Amino acid sequence: MGAAGKGTSAVKSGVKRLLGRTGFDIVRSTNNRGGVDDFIPFEATMRAARSAGLPVGDYIDEVMNGTPGATQSTIDELRALGVFAAGPKTVLEIGPGSGRFLEKTLKECSPGRYEIYETAAPWADYLVDAFGVVAQPTAGCSLAPTPDNSVDLVQAHKVFNTVTFLSASRYFFEMARVTRPGGRIVFDVMTETCLDPATVRTWATEGGPGHDSYPAAMPRGTCVDLFATLGCSLEAGFLAPMGVASTEVLVFAKDA
Numbered sequence: 001m002g003a004a005g006k007g008t009s010a011v012k013s014g015v016k017r018l019l020g021r022t023g024f025d026i027v028r029s030t031n032n033r034g035g036v037d038d039f040i041p042f043e044a045t046m047r048a049a050r051s052a053g054l055p056v057g058d059y060i061d062e063v064m065n066g067t068p069g070a071t072q073s074t075i076d077e078l079r080a081l082g083v084f085a086a087g088p089k090t091v092l093e094i095g096p097g098s099g100r101f102l103e104k105t106l107k108e109c110s111p112g113r114y115e116i117y118e119t120a121a122p123w124a125d126y127l128v129d130a131f132g133v134v135a136q137p138t139a140g141c142s143l144a145p146t147p148d149n150s151v152d153l154v155q156a157h158k159v160f161n162t163v164t165f166l167s168a169s170r171y172f173f174e175m176a177r178v179t180r181p182g183g184r185i186v187f188d189v190m191t192e193t194c195l196d197p198a199t200v201r202t203w204a205t206e207g208g209p210g211h212d213s214y215p216a217a218m219p220r221g222t223c224v225d226l227f228a229t230l231g232c233s234l235e236a237g238f239l240a241p242m243g244v245a246s247t248e249v250l251v252f253a254k255d256a
């Protein structure tokens, strides 16, 4: 291979590595009304995880994202905040993808029902088979099949930084609606806390190739104020790694 060929291949592999670090690759979801409509390919990712001898979630953390232990550290923070202490009987997760948070959530609690809303059909099917969760029809940003005030823990991880402002906002109303009084709502967003000038420079120079809508920012105050009007109070916030920087995980409790 000539020098030019080597250069092209280095750029391609650099882009691929970066795509991996953002949690994305090249496969199109089946029914996505948000912004970024790709998610990592099911077969290839499972095969690569098997070859590496890792559970798929750990493979994504360690190899694809270059953030070993990231999922577990978020789960550890949530445990320390008492999110699992009441033993949630019903859990709902938006955009579980590979199930890396789902699997670890099920190590923390034993809900009788775990609903997922996931647009990538191969991953949703896998999660139903592997964990016995209930995949709800996922149309845009609605949780319509789930009744009001029926879920103890509603969560979404690394979803609202990949969809448009409207998609995230519409899901926020739905999350507050389905959570039962006293229940918890957990999600991460790329807030101003995650966007100091140096980090903006890093994103601008190194982040998000191929996905104009990734990463999407969401003001922290907008979330806090909106959820307050929906009867949900902010309990805590902490940073979690994402791509070249971080998102902020927000934990709300719906007023009893």
Ligand SMILES: C[S@@+](CC[C@H](N)C(=O)[O-])C[C@H]1O[C@@H](n2cnc3c(N)ncnc32)[C@H](O)[C@@H]1O
Pocket (backbone or CB within 6 Å): 023, 029, 032, 033, 034, 036, 038, 039, 094, 095, 096, 097, 098, 099, 100, 101, 117, 118, 119, 120, 123, 138, 140, 141, 156, 157, 158, 159, 162, 163, 167
């Ligand atoms: C960056 S991935 C995060 C996956 C997983 N939560 C994790 O942290 O590994 C975003 C996930 O949201 C899903 N998704 C995208 N748009 C969605 C929508 N409108 N409703 C539900 N899921 C969606 C994607 O298919 C993908 O599984």
